[in-house]
Every structure is written in C-alpha cells, then in structure tokens.
Amino acid sequence: MKLQLLPFLGLLSALSYTSAAQNLICYYDSASYLRQGLAKMFKSDLELALEFCTHLVYGYAGMKAGTYELFSLNVDLDMFHYKEITSLHQKFPHLKILLSVGGDHDVDDAHPNKYIEFLEANRTVQQNFIDSSMILLKRNGFDGLDLAFQFPKNKPRKVHGSIGSVWKKFKKLFTGDYIVDPQAEQHKTQFTDLVGNLKNAFRTANLMLTLTVLPNVNSTWYFNVNKLHPQVDYINLAAFDFNTPLRNPEEADYTAPIFFLDEQNRLPHLNVEFQINYWLQNHCPANKLNLGIASYGRGWKLTTDSGLSGLPVVPGTYGPAPGGLQIASVEGLFSWPEICAKLAKNSSAVYRGENAPLRKVTDLTQKYGNYALRPANEEGEHGMWLSFDDPDFAGIKAAYAKGKGLGGMAIFDVTYDDFRGLCTGQKFPTIRSIKYFMG
Numbered sequence: 501m502k503l504q505l506l507p508f509l510g511l512l513s514a515l516s517y518t519s520a521a522q523n524l525i526c527y528y529d530s531a532s533y534l535r536q537g538l539a540k541m542f543k544s545d546l547e548l549a550l551e552f553c554t555h556l557v558y559g560y561a562g563m564k565a566g567t568y569e570l571f572s573l574n575v576d577l578d579m580f581h582y583k584e585i586t587s588l589h590q591k592f593p594h595l596k597i598l599l600s601v602g603g604d605h606d607v608d609d610a611h612p613n614k615y616i617e618f619l620e621a622n623r624t625v626q627q628n629f630i631d632s633s634m635i636l637l638k639r640n641g642f643d644g645l646d647l648a649f650q651f652p653k654n655k656p657r658k659v660h661g662s663i664g665s666v667w668k669k670f671k672k673l674f675t676g677d678y679i680v681d682p683q684a685e686q687h688k689t690q691f692t693d694l695v696g697n698l699k700n701a702f703r704t705a706n707l708m709l710t711l712t713v714l715p716n717v718n719s720t721w722y723f724n725v726n727k728l729h730p731q732v733d734y735i736n737l738a739a740f741d742f743n744t745p746l747r748n749p750e751e752a753d754y755t756a757p758i759f760f761l762d763e764q765n766r767l768p769h770l771n772v773e774f775q776i777n778y779w780l781q782n783h784c785p786a787n788k789l790n791l792g793i794a795s796y797g798r799g800w801k802l803t804t805d806s807g808l809s810g811l812p813v814v815p816g817t818y819g820p821a822p823g824g825l826q827i828a829s830v831e832g833l834f835s836w837p838e839i840c841a842k843l844a845k846n847s848s849a850v851y852r853g854e855n856a857p858l859r860k861v862t863d864l865t866q867k868y869g870n871y872a873l874r875p876a877n878e879e880g881e882h883g884m885w886l887s888f889d890d891p892d893f894a895g896i897k898a899a900y901a902k903g904k905g906l907g908g909m910a911i912f913d914v915t916y917d918d919f920r921g922l923c924t925g926q927k928f929p930t931i932r933s934i935k936y937f938m939g
C-alpha cells in the first residue's frame with residue numbers, strides 16, 4: 501500500500517506545484533469610502549488587504565449614454581480618489597490597478613439598455629469609448645480597464661407560489677419583461693469586435709484589458725470564448741448570486757454552489773462548476789480564468805410556510821430579509837462581519853424571535869455552501885435564511901480553483917470582508933483563507 505501511495509503523492513505535489521494559482525483579484529467598491537460607521541473603509545484598511553492581492557479593481561466607472569465615453573459615476577469622490585488609489589503603486593510595486601466599467605453599478609434609468617445600444621453603434625461612436633478610456637486611465641495612473649459589461653441577465657427559475665402576484669411587479673423591475681435578448685447572437689459578434697478594437701488600441705498604449713462576467717450573464721449568449729480569451733489578460737467569472745432574494749423572492753437556495761445538486765428541478769447551469777467548465781470546454785486556457793466569489797451573503801425572509809428545517813430549496817420565503825446595515829441600498833445583502841455577528845455562538849440559545857441568533861448549518865460535503873437560519877415565530881415574524889461563503893467555504897473554493905488549474909481567485913469585494921476583524925479579531929479572514937488555500 502505504502503509503495504503504491506508514495507509515487508502518487510509525488511505526482512500530486514508536482515501537479516500542485518506547477519498549477520499553483522497565482523492571482524488574487526481584489527475588487528474594491530469605491531462607494532465604500534462614503535459608507536457610514538463601521539462600514540466605512542479607509543485607505544489604511546485597504547492597504548492591509550493589498551499584501552495579499554495581485555490586482556486591485558477599482559469599481560465602478562460608467563459609460564455615458566449617447567456619446568459612450570467612459571466617465572466617473574461619482575466625480576466628487578473619484579477626482580481625488582482615483583489618484584489616491586493608484587498612488588498605492590509606490591508602496592505595492594507588484595500590484596496592478598485596474599478601473600472597472602459597469603459592474604451592475606452603472607444604473608441609468610433613462611437608458612437601461614445603453615450597453616447593448618453601444619454595441620449596436622457604429623465604429624466612430626465606439627472609438628469615443630476607446631479614446632476616452634485611454635485618456636482617463638493614463639491620466640489617473642491605472643494599469644488597465646476591466647470590462648464588467650452589463651448584458652441582459654438570465655431569467656430566474658419560475659415559481660408558482662401563493663404570493664406570486666405580490667412579487668410580479670417587483671420581478672419585472674429586476675428582470676425586465678422576461679424578454680431575454682432576441683439579438684444575442686449579433687451582440688456576441690459585436691462584443692467580440694469591440695474587445696478586438698480595444699485590445700489593439702490598448703496594446704500600443706501598454707494598458708491591460710480584462711473581462712468580468714457578471715452574475716447571471718449567460719456566457720453561451722454573449723461570449724465567443726475562442727476569440728475573446730486571446731484578447732484579454734484574464735477573465736473573472738463572478739460565479740455567485742445564482743439565486744438571490746431579489747431574483748427569487750419566493751424560494752431560498754444556495755447562492756453560489758460549487759456543484760449541481762440535481763434535485764427539486766434546479767437548473768443545471770446555476771453553479772460554479774458548470775460556468776468554469778463552459779469556458780474550459782470552449783478552449784479558454786485554465787490559467788486565464790479566475791474564480792470569483794462574493795464576500796457577502798444574501799438573506800431571505802422566512803414565513804411560517806418555510807418550515808423549520810432550513811434545508812434548501814426553502815419554500816414560502818417572502819423576498820429579502822430586512823437588515824443588512826452596511827449596504828442599506830441593497831435589500832437582503834449582508835457583509836461577512838454582519839453575518840458573523842448574527843450567528844449563534846451557543847447551541848442552547850433561543851432559536852426564534854427578534855433577538856435570537858441564527859443557527860449555522862455547515863455543508864459537510866463541501867459542495868454547495870453553508871447557510872444559517874432563524875425560523876419564523878408563530879406570528880410569521882423574524883424568520884431569516886442566509887446563504888454565504890464564509891472564510892472556510894471561500895477556502896474550499898480556492899482549493900477547488902487550484903485543483904482545476906485556474907489562474908486564481910477574484911473577491912467581490914474587499915469592502916465586505918471583515919476588514920476590522922470584528923468577527924474573530926483577524927482582519928480580512930476571507931482574503932487570508934483564499935490565499936492560504938491557493939497555496
């Protein structure tokens with residue numbers, strides 16, 4: 501037995517040596533600078549994370565409707581903050597700093613489809629975007645541009661629950677009228693052309709170009725993998741938020757499972773493995789892919805119809821759980837330190853009621869994710885179900901990415917990690933765990 505095992509172990513360590521994941525892409529939402537209280541992150545907090553990050557992605561810039569120039573979504577902040585952040589080059593010479601455009605943050609109610617309209621525009625108009633990007637990036641000392649392009653999203657799984665009508669209007673708000681792009685094929689070609697033109701311009705200017713595939717943007721529809729991967733430095737797959745309380749108000753499920761759990765009519769593409777394999781099967785080199793994870797969790801409100809077990813798929817939920825003080829503008833979103841503060845430290849604690857802690861359920865299979873819950877009380881109040889990647893599960897995903905030979909990991913984003921060390925005293929536990937398991 502020993503004799504057989506030894507060469508096998510040798511092979512394993514050789515493999516893990518050559519396939520060591522290198523990249524840790526850290527997204528940084530500059531809006532965190534404007535948050536209140538404990539959520540406000542200063543440059544000094546950020547610097548601690550940069551010991552671990554290879555790339556810092558500054559989020560987010562926008563694209564101006566009509567002229568399609570790259571522009572700052574918050575001029576008052578950015579006009580100083582861009583340079584403040586890129587000046588981190590001096591302290592961290594290894595660090596690449598990119599500016600990201602889109603990222604689901606460029607919300608323009610008057611022009612909800614401007615990214616698609618831009619693709620359909622002529623070459624002259626597209627040149628505006630290319631030229632304005634190069635000027636903005638160079639003037640502010642960025643190393644390149646990250647295209648977190650806002651394509652129309654997959655529609656969520658349909659549910660025919662008793663409270664369906666309540667959510668009907670609400671759903672429309674987030675997914676349009678369920679019309680998913682009839683011209684997807686054309687937009688795919690146009691996007692490939694755009695990326696080619698951007699790359700040509702950026703090459704001579706010595707600027708990097710990277711791609712972020714946003715949650716629920718369907719790669720089959722929009723990305724010509726074969727033609728895209730040679731044009732970009734790397735691709736970050738934001739493989740999370742497959743299920744969210746805003747998209748799936750009436751049922752709660754793992755937000756970012758690694759594998760497909762083929763039960764209860766789950767859709768086969770809503771998991772990490774499917775998304776990674778799609779790019780690999782279409783000949784994207786593994787080392788150009790970074791697996792993106794969220795350092796926040798999503799919370800649903802449980803009702804008396806949701807039962808007590810919490811086993812997903814959880815029925816009878818009622819949209820986002822209230823709370824989530826850090827990002828008050830996104831209902832049902834909880835940063836890791838906020839989640840940590842809600843978890844029971846004591847198994848004999850009460851398990852229902854407003855002030856009861858949430859009981860954490862650890863996924864011993866290490867395949868789907870951890871969650872925590874507090875069942876609703878008899879009046880149907882104070883129920884909550886949270887799905888999240890805690891530092892442990894982030895580590896499991898990092899080990900998975902390494903096993904797949906991927907280029908590395910991307911964290912969305914550093915400002916939702918526990919940068920104050922409120923949970924266990926350790927600052928940036930999610931980033932540390934990822935780094936540790938990437939090896």
Ligand SMILES: *[C@@H]1O[C@H](CO)[C@@H](O)[C@H](O)[C@H]1NC(C)=O
Pocket residue numbers: 621622623624625
């Ligand atoms: C390109 O589109 C813009 C805006 O629609 C238009 O003003 C311009 O004339 C077009 N240029 C060419 C060469 O077609």
Ligand SMILES: *[C@@H]1O[C@H](CO)[C@@H](O)[C@H](O)[C@H]1NC(C)=O
Pocket residue numbers: 718719720721769775778
């Ligand atoms: C895109 O959506 C279709 C239809 O829902 C699905 O079959 C396909 O697997 C999806 N592709 C990816 C990469 O998720």
Ligand SMILES: *[C@@H]1O[C@H](CO)[C@@H](O)[C@H](O)[C@H]1NC(C)=O
Pocket residue numbers: 846847848849850
């Ligand atoms: C656990 O909680 C119960 C009830 O709140 C309390 O009586 C007990 O002292 C706690 N135990 C520990 C170890 O904190």
